[in-house]
Amino acid sequence: MSTKGTYHLPRGTAADSPYDLLVTPESAGWGHSGLRILTLSPGEGHLLDTGDAEFLVLPLRGGCTVTVGGQTFALDGRTGVFESVTDFAYLPRGTRALVSSASGGTFALPNARTGHGGLPARYGRKEDVPVELRGAGACSRQVNNYCLPGTFEADRLLVCEVLTPGGNWSSYPPHKHDEARPGAESELEEIYYFQVAGENGFAYQRVYGTPDRPVDVLAEVRSGDTVLIPHGWHGPSIAAPGYDLYYLNVMAGPGQDRAWLICDDPAHGWVRDTWASQETDPRLPFGAKETNR
Template sequence: MDDQGLVEDRGLLVPAGAAARDAYALDIDPERAGWGYSSLRVLELPPGGSHLLAAGDSEWLVVPLSGGCTVRTDDGPAVELLGRTTVFEGATDFAYVPRDAHTQIASGAGGRFALAGARCERRLPVRHGPAPEVPVEARGTGNCSRTVRNFAAADAFACDRLIAVEVITPGGNWSSYPPHKHDERRPGEESELEEIYYFEFERPDGYGYQRVSPSRPGGADVLAEVRSGDAVLVPNGWHGPSIAQPGNAMYYLNVMAGPGQEREWKISFHPDHVEGYR
């Protein structure tokens, strides 16, 4: 069986539209992914549109992909999100919605909004994450350079379990390199985290490639062409590289959560690729 057949059989590549539901252009929950914690929805609102989000047993981040919105919960202050025109414009402000909340997301001009979620135990307060406070990191060198917006990294913004970051990879560059994994609990060395990659490209005809290789017999194995609106599920395995088409920048949103008592991102690099790179 070739790699593409393996992807389709295991359902790790989620093409744009394949997991659409109601107002969501993408709706991946733990049941759809076959794991315990991580979720991602992409909400599309027309001008003047609104949507009711029942948080349930998960905490959520409302992250504008394009446009702005107002986030109102039943027991917290309203959060006004200025948002952005596109994900390539820069970091955006965002809102934290706690578990068990009932929330209205409304947009006067319309827009698209990522809802990154994680099943959790603690109920934290509603909060606004201002765009100027998002830590932005230049990672890698040469044709492996990329920009990482650590808006909800473990040490940047308080959540119970959820970790979320954005990456901009210039056209022709590799990111998520060297390949790395976080699928074992090894205190102080590696976290156990499920992960979702969600992709967009600067131009409509853009594409890239995503690799996930097994870290154990029968583990996740993906080599997929990805386009705007596609997602890749990473339940385990070495993930990377993520490769952008020359001349066309690639965006991806990473959503992670797992069973560990500590909310942390500890990774192991693939030993066959790290020598000479770091």
């Protein structure tokens, strides 16, 4: 299935058995970032070949074991994305791993194409995941920094989660990272995978381009939807009142330096200056009210 040229992928439209979602560089029409969502029934397993990409195994709901190269990583996982951060596993390119779950669950498999396989498979402890409260007032959100420069070593892959209380805006001010400007901006493709609390929960995602690289997305998103961001300004991500919003961000790009450097839309960047006089939303952080900052 090709999704090239289609940036909003409603739940199920990019499924490819056994995956609830399969985004590859080829299907997205770019070169580096990918994401798979895998649901396992109790006692079920899945054999994963990483090929030319590095992967995380990141539980969204439930726990699993990851067996690779004679090692077994037991991931406790979590009951849901709004409940806590999770432990996870890293898999290098060129490996075969068995992901199995005694009680069943849903697991994100973010990945990035890489030319290097020198990093070992390893376990990421939930206690080591930095949890950041970003913004203030109606722009308050929580960021779980799983696999970013300075938090977990990888070759190209960058992964974080953003949780936004109902009624708030995140990914705001709108920003971009689509050109290499040393010290100012890095070139990264990005995937947003959404879950929304509540049976009828919904949110909105905006993506818009620059004059020389147009893109225009204003999507109503629901649980299981995905938005691809090849370039351009992205944000806000708007959580409707009454419905908390979660999204998983997966990024990778061609740069030799693994970096997340963004540039705000100059029309809206001034909003950051207003946060100093506002309080963080008291609904944050989600879950156990503890952060690893």
